[in-house]
Structures are given as structure tokens and as C-alpha cells.
Amino acid sequence: MTEETAAPPAPKQVEFPCEQCGGIMKFSPSAQQVTCVYCGHEMVIPQSAEEVQELDLMAYFRQAQDDADTRQETVVSCSSCGAQTSFDATTQSDVCPFCGSALVAKPHAESGIRPKSLLPFAVPRERALEQFRQWIKSLWFAPSALKTAADQASGTRLTGLYVPYWTYDADTISHYTGERGDDYWVTESYTTRENGKTVHKTRQVRKTRWHHVSGVVFQTFDDLLVLASVSLPKTCTEKLEPWDLERLVPFDETYLAGFRTERYQVTLEQGFDQACSMMDRAIELAIRSDIGGDHQRIHSVNTRRQNLTFKHILLPVWLSTYRFKEKPYRFLVNARTGEVQGERPWSFWKILFLVLGLAGLGLGIYYACH
Numbered sequence: 001m002t003e004e005t006a007a008p009p010a011p012k013q014v015e016f017p018c019e020q021c022g023g024i025m026k027f028s029p030s031a032q033q034v035t036c037v038y039c040g041h042e043m044v045i046p047q048s049a050e051e052v053q054e055l056d057l058m059a060y061f062r063q064a065q066d067d068a069d070t071r072q073e074t075v076v077s078c079s080s081c082g083a084q085t086s087f088d089a090t091t092q093s094d095v096c097p098f099c100g101s102a103l104v105a106k107p108h109a110e111s112g113i114r115p116k117s118l119l120p121f122a123v124p125r126e127r128a129l130e131q132f133r134q135w136i137k138s139l140w141f142a143p144s145a146l147k148t149a150a151d152q153a154s155g156t157r158l159t160g161l162y163v164p165y166w167t168y169d170a171d172t173i174s175h176y177t178g179e180r181g182d183d184y185w186v187t188e189s190y191t192t193r194e195n196g197k198t199v200h201k202t203r204q205v206r207k208t209r210w211h212h213v214s215g216v217v218f219q220t221f222d223d224l225l226v227l228a229s230v231s232l233p234k235t236c237t238e239k240l241e242p243w244d245l246e247r248l249v250p251f252d253e254t255y256l257a258g259f260r261t262e263r264y265q266v267t268l269e270q271g272f273d274q275a276c277s278m279m280d281r282a283i284e285l286a287i288r289s290d291i292g293g294d295h296q297r298i299h300s301v302n303t304r305r306q307n308l309t310f311k312h313i314l315l316p317v318w319l320s321t322y323r324f325k326e327k328p329y330r331f332l333v334n335a336r337t338g339e340v341q342g343e344r345p346w347s348f349w350k351i352l353f354l355v356l357g358l359a360g361l362g363l364g365i366y367y368a369c370h
Contacts, residue, residue, distance in 0.1 A: 026258030181295030229266035
């Protein structure tokens with residue numbers, strides 16, 4: 001077998017030829033349309049009259065993955081962090097946007113649930129890059145070499161990425177039993193010694209009166225958002241919220257032109273488990289509010305979930321991974337609002353010198369006052 005026949009097939013990419021010159025069209029966040037990278041010709045994306053669909057979750061669980069709701073896609077897996085993303089068809093090697101490791105095109109086909117909707121990119125790359133630079137400059141106690149290392153990487157490694165999410169809707173009915181605690185005050189007498197003498201005093205003591213309660217609470221959950229990626233730090237992605245989910249548009253591959261798309265790694269079932277945990281926390285708060293009083297004890301909760309629906313959606317972020325002392329750090333920008341979040345290293349020496357400086361200042365003030 002020759003090297004030519006043994007080479008893996010080129011990964012697929014969403015491409016649209018230019019009507020004028022035949023070049024590659026890419027989606028422009030600032031213009032909200034696709035633009036030819038060669039001649040600048042612009043093409044408006046037709047607005048779909050189709051509504052964003054909510055899918056019956058239990059019906060989907062009962063069925064196998066229907067071909068109508070799945071799609072074949074070609075993805076590349078990073079051998080270092082395991083992230084799976086689309087890959088530019090003209091590129092044979094690159095850097096993983098999640099961990100900064102070298103990435104070689106070894107694509108393989110995957111079958112997955114088809115996204116039903118997405119939020120298009122609205123923040124252009126130039127603005128996201130400026131946000132990145134401002135964020136780096138604002139960091140306290142960062143190593144001095146960090147800003148140089150980040151500037152060198154940010155120019156070429158700021159990647160536009162569609163991140164997979166699940167949303168879940170549910171109506172819940174929760175029957176509970178527990179106890180309500182109401183505080184009351186009593187006057188208590190006690191004996192103590194003051195100035196060598198025994199004295200009698202009184203004080204107010206708080207006590208709690210408990211009685212059993214039971215009840216029912218009703219909750220409605222709409223678009224509970226669950227990250228379907230394990231490649232991004234949750235602490236950062238959660239702080240990118242809120243997303244303007246009311247502006248979701250029906251899925252159209254035209255919006256993907258020029259951007260990478262991560263394949264979900266958290267399954268629909270795993271995402272639903274996380275959504276149930278989110279519901280349970282909200283239900284507990286509702287039960288405590290329903291019980292009232294000064295304290296609450298919850299003994300049992302029996303929750304029935306109904307009208308369960310879900311969506312598989314894609315949300316846009318600008319992602320930069322820069323390596324500092326061989327460790328990857330990720331920086332994310334919400335490509336709808338410009339919200340910035342990221343990971344950062346700390347300078348041990350800068351923190352140590354600050355602590356020593358404060359200690360010296362404290363000793364100086366002490367001796368000056370004595």
C-alpha cells in the first residue's frame with residue numbers, strides 16, 4: 001500500500017463557494033452574513049420561518065436515535081485532551097484550541113444528534129482579541145513573562161468555536177414532608193461572680209419550637225442549560241452566562257462557515273442527570289420557602305417530572321489557549337456579549353514579596369506607635 005492510499009481522508013468542512021469568483025465564503029459576525037475571503041462578495045443568510053423546536057425527551061429515550069435527528073460528521077480528536085472538533089479541510093496540522101497541543105489531521109466519522117438551533121457569532125475576532133489583551137493587562141500577581149507569551153500566541157490561536165449545549169424543559173410536582181422551626185425567646189436566670197461577689201442575673205435565650213409539616217410545590221423549568229463539553233473549564237463557561245437564548249435561530253450550516261464546531265462529549269442522558277440535579281436544588285429552595293418559619297428540616301421529597309423536552313444547541317465563543325511553562329491556560333469570550341473569562345497562572349515571588357512588604361509595613365507602624 002502506498003503512502004498516498006494509506007493517508008486518511010481529508011476531513012469535511014462546511015464550505016460555500018462564492019457566487020462571483022468561486023472562492024470560500026465565511027460567516028462574518030459584524031455583518032451577520034457570509035463573505036468571500038478572496039473578492040469580498042457578501043451573501044445574506046435567508047432567515048428561516050421555522051420555529052426553534054423542543055423535542056420530546058422521553059419519546060427520544062424510548063426510541064433509537066432516529067436517522068432524521070442524527071447526522072454524520074467528520075471530527076478530529078486531540079490525543080492530549082480528547083477534545084473532538086471539526087477541522088479545516090485545507091489544513092493537515094494545527095494546534096488544539098483547548099490545550100494548545102500539536103494536532104495532526106486524523107479524521108474519523110461520528111454519528112450524533114443533530115443540533116436544532118444556534119446563536120450566531122456577533123462579536124468579531126478583532127474585538128475578542130482586544131478583550132484578551134485587556135484582560136491579560138488587568139491581571140494582578142501574574143508572572144512578568146505572561147503578557148509576552150500571551151501576545152505571541154493570541155495573534156494566531158484565537159479560535160472561533162461553536163460549543164455544544166443541551167437545554168431541558170420540565171414541569172415538576174414535588175410532595176414533601178418535614179418540620180418547621182419557629183424561634184421564641186425565654187427569660188433564663190443564672191448566677192455569676194462580679195468583683196468577688198455572687199450576683200443573680202437574667203438573660204434572653206432563643207429556643208426553637210418544631211412541628212411536622214407536609215405539602216406540594218409546583219415548579220416550571222425552561223431552558224436549563226447544560227454544557228455538553230468536557231474540554232472547557234466549567235468555572236469559566238458558567239461565568240460566560242447569561243446567553244440570549246430567546247434569539248436562537250434554527251440550525252443552518254451556513255453559520256458554521258469559517259468556525260470550528262466541537263462535538264458533544266456529554267450524552268443526552270448524562271446531561272439530563274445534571275439538569276435533574278439543578279432542578280432538585282431549585283425544588284429544595286422552593287420547599288424551604290413553602291415551609292416557612294425560621295428553620296426548616298426536609299425529611300422526604302417525591303418529585304414527578306413531566307412535559308420533558310430538550311434541544312441540542314450550539315453557542316459561540318472565541319477561545320485562546322496559550323501555554324506558559326508547558327501548562328495550558330484557556331481564555332474565553334462570549335461571542336454574543338463580549339463577556340471575558342479565563343484561567344491564569346500566579347507569580348509566587350510577587351505574592352511573597354507583597355506579603356513580606358505588608359509585614360514590614362506593619363512592623364514599622366507598630367514600632368512607630370510604641
